[in-house]
Amino acid sequence: MSALIEQPIEKSERSDQPPIVNDFTINVATVNGSGSQTANATIIRALFKMGIPVTGKNIFPSNISGLPTWYTIRVNKDGYTARRDSTEILVAFNSQTADADLESLKEGAVCIHPQDVVLKDKANRPDVIFYTLPVKQFVKEANVDVKLRDYIANMAYVGVIMELLGIEPEQVKAALQTHFKGKAKPVEINYNMVNKAAEYVRNNLPKQDPYKVERMNATTGKFMIDGNSAGALGAIFGGVSFVSWYPITPSTSLVDALNDYLPELRPEDENGKATYAVVQAEDELAAAGMVIGAGWVGARSMTATSGPGISLMTEFTGLGYFAEIPGVIWDIMRMGPSTGLPTRVSQGDVLKTYYLGHGDTKNICLLPSNMKECFEFGWRAFDLAERLQTPVFVLSDLDLGMNLWMTDPFDYPAEPMDRGKVLTAAQLKELQGKWGRYEDVDGDGIAYRTLPGNQHPAAAYFARGTGHNPQAGYSERPDDWENNLARLAQKHDTARTLVPKPAVDERAGAKVGIISYGSADPAVVEARDQLREAGIETSYLRLKALPLDETTREFIGKYDHVYVVEINFDAQMRSLLQLHTPEYATRLIAANKCDGLPLTAQFIADKVKQGEGKA
Amino acid sequence: MTTELKAGNEKLNRLGLDKLDYKGRPSTLCSGCGHDSITSQIINVCWELGVDPQHLIKMSGIGCSSKSPAYFMNRAHGFNTLHGRMPSVTTGAMMANRELKAIGVSGDGDTGSIGLGQFKHLLRRNVPMVYIIENNGVYGLTKGQFSATADVGQKLKYAGTNELTPIDLCLEAVSSDCGFVARSFAGDAKQVRELLKAALSYNGTAVLDIISPCVTFNNHEDSTKSYPYGKAHEERIHDISFIESREEIQVDYDPGTTQIVQLHDGPIIQLRKLDEDYDPTDRGAAMQLLEEAHAKQEFITGLLYINQTRQTLSEIHNLPRTALADLPSEKLRPSKEVFDKLIGDLLA
The missing domain is CATH 3.40.50.920 (Rossmann fold)
Incomplete structure (x- = not known):
């Protein structure tokens, strides 16, 4: 076997150095669209189930297939989850980037690669430990459908890593079972490939590196989830009833998660009717418009988007701010300006979103940092939006939203839903129909509203983006304008006391x-x-x-x-x-x-x- | 129509409401504006039919036409939204409470230019609402630019001569399979009234493209959107009458000259044929009629197309009769047990 010959015997002395346990980063370089997500998720799940703190970050291109993608898996006994610059174990499965990936390795690092990924500088890097695999041969022997070949090829590195690091095979198998939702056939095909590669390593590639994993007890009571799923679950426990959206990376998976979880968590009512609707809009303008329309009528309405979509929602945000209509807008931030780096993380929408609108506008923005907060702000955003009668933004980002994170279980909302200041027909009767839509009765800048459909004859008001007086009548009077903005500023000060504390x-x-x-x-x-x-x-x-x-x-x-x-x-x-x-x-x-x-x-x-x- | 009136008091309709209860604030549009005559017809029709103002929402975008919802039915909630975006806001509103009725008033700029995309998608979704376009071929609030519905060769004082092909909003509506498409003329009060009644009884988006002259910027003799032109050139494709229920139909109508369209909830549209033999249930014929009218520069009015087979968006989404806003908290927030099971699954 050529792979054996390529391993100079003198390197084996490295196995004498002290082992490095549960503290390293694996960088998997593959081709986008080759199905490496399954392989990476399998490694992460298996490590997690061994009780070892782990995180995964996908550094992927804006592309369906063919461009390079990297997935970093950080294993850290102390529970650190941030990205690191250095890589200890490189899986070089993409010949386009393999040379550059190798160049970035430091002394003592490991490089796992298929025979057909030829590394130009391999001979010049005696400081790197190479494990070379006949992946093509594995795939040929696996004898699977041609469409599956690329996918199962990636399982070869799962097998190598399992064997070299000492990941428990039963956890790998369990991870595959979870991934394929218990379907026996795909589990078998994939696990066979894992085994084949592991067996090859056992028989042909003596371990020369110090990296290994050992079972820990640091993930008990935790689970792994991505922020978009956590946010969607939060929204569902916040009673979301109307969602409109337009597809945009990296927010799409939040709506996917709503569509996945809603039928299960919010089944049809006793009359066989739905209690929510998810409408795909023609663009983000329409998505925001529908949110405002539904919020005006009293539904808990939301959308999810990213930077370019936020730009398109600007005018509606101004309207929502000024006509004082609740709605929740998730911005899963990605890199701009312009289309920018649409599959990379950024926190670049902070200033824009806070001031989104024209004229003097200030918006509530929630800033989740972890999975628990993605969930919590998912429901709390509705309470704040209805209490403050204004669009509320949740500024998450691609890293939180699309990557897998360990988390403690979420907390069921401790407070009942806050539907805000809504006058019913009965309350209007008590008030003898005397009320002003934009009148500050309580001194907190928040006025009372009525919902369309209210049967009291004095319930109606005319919502508008134009200047208005406390009775919602059209007004261009300087004092009406100034007083209204002052009340909105006061409402914003009230918001300071209501939003989550640092x-x-x-x-x-x-x-x-x-x-x-x-x-x-x-x-x-x-x-x-x-x-x-x-x-x-x-x-x-x-x-x-x-x-x-x-x-x-x-x-x-x-x-x-x-x-x-x-x-x-x-x-x-x-x-x-x-x-x-x-x-x-x-x-x-x-x-x-x-x-x-x-x-x-x-x-x-x-x-x-x-x-x-x-x- | 005396049948809707409460016995003994002709001033009150079946809800016991006076016509004054259907009034809005005084109009601030120019004196003689076509939009104001449409507003009057909305008030008349809603009062006559006994439309519940507290279950109606008045929607609009931005422009002269979009101001009109303030001028009728003070007892109905209204929303003057963004330029061209009334469709999306109405979509959200009608999804949130499918028991509401919606009247939207837009203009040719609001619908034909900035809002063309939202207009088409509203029709695709078949959101139940009456969508009135007060079409005058000109931007009034910004003082006289051409809109996308202006005919070729039209002249305006500030904008010069229009060289561009107009967008026919009825043709756009028919091509999107909107199930109720009509064109009328603000100067033809009776037809506007009957079409409005039929539209209010239709379950889905009903588009009424009403030529509504702008007396300030576009009412000169040679304008195809002017009163004089409309009065001289309007060609009704049929005489339309709205009848509240089948019992009221004249027993001996002639099927050769009269077409009856029964709406879902019972009312009838009676179309008495004039010169042409035209069947508004034929979508191809509607498109052909509009194309021919365009080629011959004819101003045809009437119910151009009706199709009652499409589901509305709230039907497609299987929404309840109860407003989503009125769903109790226990229907909106899954229980602690459901939550615990979910967390258990995530931990597994």
């Missing part, structure tokens, strides 16, 4: 503060530990929503330097924080990066060390 972790003696949000959080958590080891103690405030509140001001006031960690080029949240706390504007230091990839702890730690003169 999570604050302050450490004694810390001189440095960090503020972050969303999917940047896992990298911050890891960076703080690295910084502590380097002698820099930090306090951390994680934002969960806009508008900003007083907790944030107090936090900034306590630290000499506050690093604002985010994934966009213009340091957008820092700008908002500076506007919120002009007195501290110069304390706020941008620690932003925008290259299409999830943040690494290394980047943040370096940035802070540099800023603190300890680089």
Whole structure:
């Protein structure tokens, strides 16, 4: 076997070095559309079921098939889940990128590749441990339908990794059973390939690398899910009844999850009728319009989109803000400007979405950082939208939305649904029909509304985007205009007290503060530990929503330097924080990066060390 | 129609409402605007039919025409939405409560230009509503630009001569298989009234393209959207009468000259043939008629197409009669038991 000959015997001494257990990153390089998702999900599930903390991130192209894609699997005994820059184990299954992928490897790394992926520099990298496989031969011997060949070829690396790392075969099999929902045939075909590759490794490729996994107890009581599914489940437990949407990556899978879960969780009523509708719109304009229409009539309505869709929803957002109509809009942020990098992560819609509309508009934005918050904000967004009678945005992103994350079980909503200030016909009767749609009765800036269909003769009002007085009558009077905007500003201040409070972790003696949000959080958590080891103690405030509140001001006031960690080029949240706390504007230091990839702890730690003169 | 009136008081309709209860705020449109005469017909018809204002929503986009919902039925909720986007907002509203009735008022700019996409998709979805286009061929609020329905060769003071082919919104509607397509003329009050009644009884999107002259910018003698032109050139394809129930039909109508269309809930549209033998249930014939009228520069009016076989969007989605807004919390939020089972499955 050529694979054997290629392994110089002297390398075997490496197996004497101390094993590296449950702490490494696997980078799987494949061709998009080749079915590697199944293989990657199998590895992740198997590791997770062995009790080992694991995360997976898909770095994929905007393409149906043919372009390169990378999937990184981080195994970490301490539970860190952020992306890392370095790879310990490369699965080089894509000849287009194999040379560059090899070049990025550091000394001591592993490269697993099929014989037909020829590596130009292989001879020049004696520092890398190669495992070479006759994958074509495996596939030939498997004797499967030609359409399945590419798919099962990927199972070969699952087998190699299983054997080399010591993943329990029964967990691999169980993962396949979960993936194929118990269908025996595909499980068998795929598992046979896994076994074949593992057996080949056992017989021909002695282990020369130090990486291995060992069973742990760190995932008990947890499960793995992606943020879009978590958000969809949250919306369902928030009582969503109307969804309109237009397909756009990376938000599509949120609506897919709604369509998957709704029939099961919200079965037809006793009359055989549906209690919700999901309508695919002709574009994001129409999707937003339907949300506003349904929200006006009182349904819990939502849509999910991404940056370009948010742009198209601008005018409707302004209308919803000004006519004061509830609705929930999920923005699964991707990289712009323009079409940008549509399959890469970003937090680039923060400023835009907060101010979305024309004229003076400020919108509620929720900022989930993890799966539990994707779920929680999924239902809470409806309560806030109906309480505040305004569009509420949930700013998730591609990394949270489309990648698999470990999570503790969600919490069932602790509070009953808040349907906000809606006057019924009976209440109007008590009021003798005297009410004003835009009148601030309670002093919180939130007026009462009625829903179409209300049978009281004085219930009706005319919703409009044009200037109006407290009775909803058309008005161009300067005082009406100014008073209305002032009330809307007051309502926004009320919102500050209602949106989720930031999570604050302050450490004694810390001189440095960090503020972050969303999917940047896992990298911050890891960076703080690295910084502590380097002698820099930090306090951390994680934002969960806009508008900003007083907790944030107090936090900034306590630290000499506050690093604002985010994934966009213009340091957008820092700008908002500076506007919120002009007195501290110069304390706020941008620690932003925008290259299409999830943040690494290394980047943040370096940035802070540099800023603190300890680089 | 005295049958709808409460016995003993001809001023009250079957809901016990006076016509004043169907009025809106005073119009701010130009004196003599075609839109105001359509508004009057909406008030008359809704009062006559006893349409419940508290179950009606008045929808519009942006433009002169879109202001009109403020001028009728103060007791109905209204929504003056965005330019060209009335269809999507109405779609959401009607999905949220399928028991509502919707009257939408749009214009030729709102529907034919900025809103053409939403208009077509509304028809595809067959959202139940009466969709009135107050069509005057000109943008009034921005002072006199051509709209997409202006005929070739039309002249406007500021915009010059129109060189572009008009969009025929009835043809667009028929091609989208909209099940109720009619054209009329604001100066033909009786026909507008009968068509409105029929449209309000139709289960699905009913499009009424009503030529409604703009007295300020486009009412000169040689404008095809003017009062003088309409009065001189209108050709009715039939005489239309709306009859509330079959019992009222004249017993001895002649099937050779009169076509009867029975609507789902019982009312009848009676079409008395004029010169041409025209069957509005034939979609191909409707398209041909419109094409020929376009070629011959004829101004034809009447019920161009009717098809009652399509399901509405809320029927397709199997929605309940109860408004989604009125569903109790226990129907909206799955129980703790359902939640626990879900979490159990995720943990498995």
